[in-house]
Amino acid sequence: MKAAVCTAYGGPDVVEVRDVPAPIAKPDEVLIRVFASTVASGDARVRGARFPKGFGLLGRLFLGLTRPRTPILGTELAGVVEAVGAKVKRYRPGDEVFAFSGVGMGCHAELKAMPEDGPIALIPGGFTHGEAAAISFGGTTALYFLRNLADVQPGERVLINGASGAVGSAAVQLARHFGAHVTGVCSAANAGLVRSLGADEVIDYAEADFARCDARWDVILDTVGNASFARCRKALAEKGRLFLLVADLGDLLRAPLQSWASGLKVAGGTAPERAQDIEALKILCEMGAFKPVIDSRFPLDRIAEAHARSDSQRKVGSIVVKIGSVGSE
Numbered sequence: 605m606k607a608a609v610c611t612a613y614g615g616p617d618v619v620e621v622r623d624v625p626a627p628i629a630k631p632d633e634v635l636i637r638v639f640a641s642t643v644a645s646g647d648a649r650v651r652g653a654r655f656p657k658g659f660g661l662l663g664r665l666f667l668g669l670t671r672p673r674t675p676i677l678g679t680e681l682a683g684v685v686e687a688v689g690a691k692v693k694r695y696r697p698g699d700e701v702f703a704f705s706g707v708g709m710g711c712h713a714e715l716k717a718m719p720e721d722g723p724i725a726l727i728p729g730g731f732t733h734g735e736a737a738a739i740s741f742g743g744t745t746a747l748y749f750l751r752n753l754a755d756v757q758p759g760e761r762v763l764i765n766g767a768s769g770a771v772g773s774a775a776v777q778l779a780r781h782f783g784a785h786v787t788g789v790c791s792a793a794n795a796g797l798v799r800s801l802g803a804d805e806v807i808d809y810a811e812a813d814f815a816r817c818d819a820r821w822d823v824i825l826d827t828v829g830n831a832s833f834a835r836c837r838k839a840l841a842e843k844g845r846l847f848l849l850v851a852d853l854g855d856l857l858r859a860p861l862q863s864w865a866s867g868l869k870v871a872g873g874t875a876p877e878r879a880q881d882i883e884a885l886k887i888l889c890e891m892g893a894f895k896p897v898i899d900s901r902f903p904l905d906r907i908a909e910a911h912a913r914s915d916s917q918r919k920v921g922s923i924v925v926k927i928g929s930v931g932s933e
């Protein structure tokens with residue numbers, strides 16, 4: 605099968621499309637023919653070995669010392685079930701599915717095997733393969749931080765810093781769905797989009813610093829990495845919660861003490877890959893509460909360009925990679 609193989613840590617050109625052995629489904633696995641995937645910020649981060657400060661050595665120990673241990677990147681996919689293992693009951697060949705392999709990666713390939721009880725669900729009605737492939741990375745992250753950690757309540761004021769990225773654009777939509785009053789922080793160019801996703805207010809970061817406004821927020825979700833507790837302290841309401849999605853080691857070590865000393869909540873961490881979250885996102889998509897924003901589309905043989913676009917840190921939503929010639933964009 606064809607796959608994009610990351611041969612080393614480095615720039616976009618370390619990714620090469622090659623023929624590699626196809627996976628075979630184990631008894632409890634489904635084999636998915638992949639029609640679409642994405643080059644998420646996580647893929648570009650792994651390829652470039654760009655780990656948050658303090659995580660350089662840990663990142664390489666976990667992901668591979670001199671090159672990615674899992675050379676086929678790609679955290680999310682959409683496609684069709686091609687074959688199922690002998691014990692599989694939930695899926696049949698021909699089922700149209702989307703899935704989130706997360707740190708397990710491997711979605712930049714024509715075929716991907718995944719456990720049937722893993723983060724897989726049927727594609728929401730009306731979604732193309734490209735749209736379905738872009739649900740999981742931003743969607744699971746936004747869901748985990750806003751619902752599980754922040755427990756956002758109707759009427760609360762939620763600020764999303766980095767509201768136009770894959771995570772931010774999902775977070776704006778989900779915070780709105782949870783009944784929050786949503787403020788999105790983005791560039792002027794993306795203000796209209798962020799409003800259209802459900803933000804009640806938009807702050808252009810080139811014009812104003814949200815942390816110095818008179819307003820206060822119950823929840824601040826930082827998807828950029830420039831909203832430390834020291835910066836945000838005065839922008840948090842009583843019982844406010846600050847979530848640092850791009851926390852460095854120092855931020856994570858300081859967070860419990862900052863929470864204890866201030867009576868506020870400061871937390872970082874990594875969103876997990878859970879089957880129930882993928883199922884929840886499917887339902888949210890079908891309700892019209894969430895639709896991923898697509899930045900651009902590239903065929904697999906131009907995946908290096910997709911990595912370069914992700915490296916720009918200017919992408920708006922997700923970059924879709926189209927694999928094979930059958931799937932819908």
Ligand SMILES: NC(=O)c1ccc[n+]([C@@H]2O[C@H](COP(=O)([O-])OP(=O)(O)OC[C@H]3O[C@@H](n4cnc5c(N)ncnc54)[C@H](OP(=O)(O)O)[C@@H]3O)[C@@H](O)[C@H]2O)c1
Nearest residue numbers: 645745766768769770771791827849873874875917918919
């Ligand atoms: N902790 C976790 O579990 C977790 C999970 C997923 C991702 N992440 C991390 O979260 C971060 C965001 O991921 P992503 O996929 O959403 O990234 P992304 O799609 O690459 O984000 C790009 C967006 O960032 C915006 N941006 C850049 N600088 C900004 C600034 N100073 N203020 C506000 N917005 C700014 C850009 O908007 P403009 O062009 O308008 O500036 C662009 O639309 C990444 O670092 C990723 O590694 C963490």
